[in-house]
Amino acid sequence: MSDHPASPSARQVELLEAAYRYALEHGLADLSLRPLAAAIGSSPRVLIFLFGSKDGLVRALLARARVDELAVLAGPGPDTESGEAAGLVPAAEEIWAWLREARHRPLLRLWAEAYTRSLIEPDGAWAGFAASTVTDWLGLLASCQPRHERDTADGTAARTAVLALLRGCLLDLLATGDLDRVDAALHHQLGLIRNGPVR
Template sequence: MTRSETTPSPRRQELLEAAYAYALRSGLGELSLRPLAEEIGSSPRVLLYLFGSKDDLIRSLLARARASELEALRHAGDRVGRTEGVGAAARVLWDWLSDDAHRALLRLWVESYARSLIDPDGPWAGFARATVEDWLALLAEHQPAELRANEAGRTQRTLVLAVLRGALLDLLATGDTARTTAALHLQLDALP
């Protein structure tokens, strides 16, 4: 159990937010405590005291990033009525995903997702699987009850998620919003 789990503090939260802003700018792959601490007005010793270890700090940052992503996606999804279907929800989610304002968070997500696959025993462990489950649950909220509960519904959610993520990776690589949006809409139009 880390110090942060036994004694949460306002300073820990303040440093977590500052470290999160740093991670959005710089990523997590090459995170080093000394430059991070200098950038956020702390010291490596304080970070280790508050977070327990560098790996625990990374886990806290990943949890923070997931919380931000889910909150934003849930808010975007809430703009669609629950009866409009998963395709309508995916279009609204894509509007959020393709907005330039969210590129830093999405690049951090891609980095963390990939690291989770490459280093399954490190601080990224389980990140990719957890985000898949998060997104599938979010998409399920926009399916009729009978689809939510059966294999056909899960398959539909998986297809929509694959299309969203594929388009997102392409968009992050190319910046071509018009082409990726058109491709996404073409696929979503084919949904039953």
């Protein structure tokens, strides 16, 4: 028997995409299989068959959301023409330009929900989501730093601070919708970082 799971069927992929669209609109916290199945043209029995359990479906939905998150992270990085690192501040500005767009709010609300649930329920379907997203984002930010800064204590602290700034501003924006105030705060802090020893 193969150690690798079988590739998902076309029907499983189709239902996962439909369930993902449903989750973006309704969230995952109170996900119930019966209304979900009715909304996407399936049945609880079929969903259990395809995903193994409700937790299995939630794990698949979190993995699907991570695909979209990683697509965001594919943007910034080393400058492809010069080979030079973009720098933390330009990377943060590019990431923030994406995060602040209203059309991305459903995905980001889902991210915030999953992040919080993974802290409260570390052993369930949400296990590891928060830690993996921190690792993903720190990895991206490290790739944007000059090579000589990446493995230093200051370089690690700088990218951790930028991640905290982005995450804090994002949560504030999701909570209040006050884009002008949050934009101003983010750019104020990035200005301080730009003028600091590690950029």
